[in-house]
Amino acid sequence: MAYVAIADRDHEQHLHDPQTFITKYIWSQDHKVIAIQYSLTAIFVGLVALVLSGMMRLQLAFPDVFSFIAPIEYYQFITMHGMIMVIYLLTALLLGGFGNYLIPLMCGSRDMVFPFMNMLSYWVYLLSVIILLASFFVPGGPTGAGWTLYPPQAITDGTPGAGWGIMLMLASLAVFIVAFTMGGLNYVTTVLQARCRGMTLMRMPLSVWGIFVATVLGLLAFPALFVSAVMMVFDSLLGTSFFMPAILDRGEQTAFDGGSPILFQHLFWFFGHPEVYIVALPAFGIVSDLISTHARKNIFGYRQMVWAIVVIGGLSFIVWAHHMYVSGMNPYFGFFFATTTLIIAVPTAIKVYNWVLTLWRGDIHLTVPMLFSIGFLFTFIHGGLTGLFLGNVVVDLPLSDTYFVVGHFHMVMGISPIMVVFAAIYHWFPKMTGRMFNQTLGKIHFWLTFLGAYSIYLPMHYLGILGVPRRYYSMGTTDFVPESAQAMNIGITYSAILVGVVQLVFLVNIAWSIFRGEKADPNPWKANSLEWQTPDTPPKHGNWGPDLPVVYRWAYDYNVPGAPEDFIPQNTPPDALHPAGRDHGKAH
């Protein structure tokens, strides 16, 4: 007997209805509440990491001024800043936050398929954040091994936090992976199995596609990090030699023998490179929807966009060693990985062209989400192009471990996803809260963040070409670095502090608007996708009232000739349009 889809059943999914304040807002199983819990926690640790980066910039600009930043603290700040930003902020916010909020609403489901497991996912994530932050308060402080945690130095005495710090970091990562797996299984299964009637895969908004493929990447890439964390814990606590070769420590022969440090690098980057796309693909998807909505034009090349996401996801598993050109691995590997790395630029370029072609001759509304989306195009193209430099072995060798690399990856996976995160928060804020944010403050936030971020990272490329090495506590008297580099460092620090402080505008705007903002229209951007068609704003538990929606078209019917308005929501039946509009969905 065939299994009856939920959308075809009379009594659908049984939901656990919240009764009290605690089950409604604390131990909630509602995907929207969990999404907001995830987002707030992620933004909180993100602010911690932002402060850490500010301290690093102060030290770089004014060495010898801040007595509380010694080399040990500097390395701890670097490590914690990197790890928090990549994993605990971006991964958690884009998948745990936006994934949770958008997948059921955009697919027309009542909730995730297993709401209880979804709730557990958040609480386990919170536990991992607590373990991570606890490392600031243990003897020796957090680990200072650099965010890549390379052994042997990560667990060798003399590295900051080589005892407690690294153990808590690895434990926190393992716990995070458990949390991610519980959430990720839910996201993937919900997208595959719990869509509403008419919502075929090729009618899904690109946001869902991006989040879906990113989650699949996460489920396949995090195991490598999990296993390497386990093995490093064993190396440190039990004295095994998985990653530790025979090694002299201050003249003493250690008990380690025969391990392979480069194995860790392979495992780490087998996780680490897909991780770049775990962060980037949701951003790609979300920005596609935002550009289409605010330019009042269908996304250019929807099928290409979907396939590009899938192809990028697949390729991201065979490019990892381009992070390791200087690691001492077999040079022939470099040839292979440089080739695959350059191939991945093709689907990425397709996406960029399609975004630009969507804007071309569109009816562009420069709303706050649109400004951030266009800002993303700039930072992403910029970071993508420097990626082509670094993907080539011969160009990478001199630039590796300089500020060029710092500039590149902050542009492409720091600023770019953050731009989309801001765009998305502003875009969906009216749906999440039922109130509108202050547009003027939003625009101030955009211009200062966008220009400020450029003035931080653009000069870093120049510093890198000068040969300024990254991860140095202070330059001291280094002959090959001209004096002007320090002047530029000071300028970068001023921009960084400006950008850091400007985020207060965002926080104030959001906090004020939640309580005092003017009431928002249920569909203020006149968008097509399902989340704007809910009967209540913000959507109630169960999302759709008595009946699930039925989808008749894709999410990009903007400015269809002959339609009564310039947008046709996905759940508008063909008969409701007179004269009947073109049914794009049928074409698929």
Added chain:
Amino acid sequence: MATDAAADMPRGMEGVVQDWANDKQTFQVPWGKAMMWIFLLSDTFIFSVFLTSYMTVRVSTTEVWPNASEVFALTLFGQSIPLILIAIMTFILITSSGTMAMAVNFGYRKDRAKTAAMLLITAFFGATFVGMQAFEWTKLIEEGVRPWGNPMGAPQFGSSFFMITGFHGLHVSAGVIYLLVTAWRVWSGFYDRKGTYETVEVAGLYWHFVDLVWVFIFAFFYLW
């Protein structure tokens, strides 16, 4: 399902694409089953990384790798038989896959008593496997094998052995608990009230996966 509707369906590759791009659901299976498949895919990566890492350190270590058929030999009736314990363990685990398949079969027939009995037998075989693994660990520890070193050769032998069999043993132990819970639910009529025994099959997927992983561990660790 009307047969004439099926005649209009696209065939070949086009049909595959259309099935996958269906609305509502991609695979005609319950949510729990779909999720278990995806979880197992993720878990496959965990064990693949464990085994790949083991092979890498086996190559990178400078010391000689102990001969598995000597280390894992048991002296029975005055004769040293290589790998005899592992052979018995493997046999038991494979047998448990058979009883699990029978449990799923009885589940489809909604035969409450037989399903529960087969689940209990499967769990018993699983527990036996874990018990024999504990015996093997004890024997090796008595012979001086430790995670950080052993008298037979490369220290990575002990590290990989305890890590990989330990992680697999945890999976089997979790599976035994999972099977016992499922057996209790079958016996108490939970699935009769729900109208479907599909969860038994989901537990079966997990159990077969754990068995399959053991086959790879057996091949790569004990036979190589």
